[in-house]
Amino acid sequence: MKTRITELLGIRHPVIEGGMQWVGRAGLAAAVSEAGGLGIITALTHDSPDGLVREIEEVRRLTQKPFGVNLTLLPTLKPVSYDAYVDVILSEGVAIVETAGRSPEPFMSAFLASGIKVIHKCTSVRHAIKAEKLGCAAVSVDGFECAGHPGEDDIPALVLLPLAADALSIPIIASGGFGDGRGLAAALSLGADGINMGTRFLATKEAPVHERIKRVLVEADERQTALILRSLHNTVRIFKNRVAEEVMALETKEGTTIEDIAPLVSGTRGALVYETGDVDAGVWTAGMVVGLIRDVPTAAELVSRVVLEAESIVKKRLGSMVAE
Numbered sequence: 001m002k003t004r005i006t007e008l009l010g011i012r013h014p015v016i017e018g019g020m021q022w023v024g025r026a027g028l029a030a031a032v033s034e035a036g037g038l039g040i041i042t043a044l045t046h047d048s049p050d051g052l053v054r055e056i057e058e059v060r061r062l063t064q065k066p067f068g069v070n071l072t073l074l075p076t077l078k079p080v081s082y083d084a085y086v087d088v089i090l091s092e093g094v095a096i097v098e099t100a101g102r103s104p105e106p107f108m109s110a111f112l113a114s115g116i117k118v119i120h121k122c123t124s125v126r127h128a129i130k131a132e133k134l135g136c137a138a139v140s141v142d143g144f145e146c147a148g149h150p151g152e153d154d155i156p157a158l159v160l161l162p163l164a165a166d167a168l169s170i171p172i173i174a175s176g177g178f179g180d181g182r183g184l185a186a187a188l189s190l191g192a193d194g195i196n197m198g199t200r201f202l203a204t205k206e207a208p209v210h211e212r213i214k215r216v217l218v219e220a221d222e223r224q225t226a227l228i229l230r231s232l233h234n235t236v237r238i239f240k241n242r243v244a245e246e247v248m249a250l251e252t253k254e255g256t257t258i259e260d261i262a263p264l265v266s267g268t269r270g271a272l273v274y275e276t277g278d279v280d281a282g283v284w285t286a287g288m289v290v291g292l293i294r295d296v297p298t299a300a301e302l303v304s305r306v307v308l309e310a311e312s313i314v315k316k317r318l319g320s321m322v323a324e
């Protein structure tokens with residue numbers, strides 16, 4: 001498929017790996033890029049900028065193809081020196097950056113001066129318009145179905161994508177709820193130029209995630225996600241496990257603060273889920289698309305299946321419905 005996104009990023013298929021904390025490592029990102037999509041490593045998976053340098057070196061050892069670095073700008077329990085991560089992105093000559101969580105404005109002049117293509121992930125049309133004005137090359141528009149932070153407006157992709165397509169000139173990546181070729185065909189129909197898949201790539205052979213968690217993803221249905229941190233206006237969609245239920249119970253109590261919740265939601269605790277395979281070790285993000293995950297293919301099998309299915313839908317299923 002040739003879309004504005006494949007042209008912009010120099011990739012073969014309009015499929016981009018979601019920026020996944022702890023999971024966006026070199027092995028998976030390189031596998032997605034080798035498969036013709038765009039692999040994304042996540043900066044904050046590393047507690048020091050040096051870790052990001054090593055991860056970038058590792059992706060480059062594994063693939064010559066384009067890849068991106070995700071930089072998420074959201075509240076964190078420990079202060080993060082974003083400038084130091086931006087310095088690594090600049091000094092390592094990274095070509096594609098995905099920002100998320102907050103406006104990338106403070107870093108845009110440095111990114112643009114280095115010729116970096118910035119994809120800003122946003123959950124509203126107003127933020128997408130701002131990103132276009134700031135000089136972002138593309139936006140990733142994240143519907144309410146998504147894993148991680150859906151924002152506070154709760155607008156699903158079916159409405160958000162056509163609204164964004166009407167309002168923007170830059171290419172759009174559809175994000176949130178995408179896991180198969182039907183999703184890709186739908187996203188293109190709604191005005192997007194490609195899709196972003198996070199949770200779906202969690203259940204691939206190359207994902208650095210315990211096999212037990214991949215099985216949980218295969219067995220889960222679409223109702224097994226929960227929204228937490230809504231009381232703090234920092235809503236996160238996660239897998240509905242015992243810790244999620246504890247957090248939700250705490251949030252119903254008047255006056256609950258981030259300090260009360262922090263021991264439950266801390267990302268370092270959540271990382272233990274992927275490491276040990278204990279589904280209740282902490283909180284871990286998953287989108288509603290879990291209901292559509294039925295196997296654990298390689299990243300290459302997944303990308304090619306998604307694209308072939310979308311092509312067949314466009315050419316055969318939809319094509320055959322148009323009356324002469």
Ligand code: NAD
Nearest residue numbers: 019020021072074075076077148232234258265266267285
């Ligand atoms: P963390 O351990 O610092 O924080 C855990 C959660 O609490 C995060 O969702 C964070 O946004 C939230 N939080 C922290 N301080 C807060 C405050 N003062 N008010 C409201 N909410 C607060 O974060 P982490 O899990 O190590 O993640 C690092 C970064 O990656 C964060 O920016 C986080 O939001 C983001 N993240 C992204 C994904 C993804 O899939 N893209 C998943 C998890 C986290």
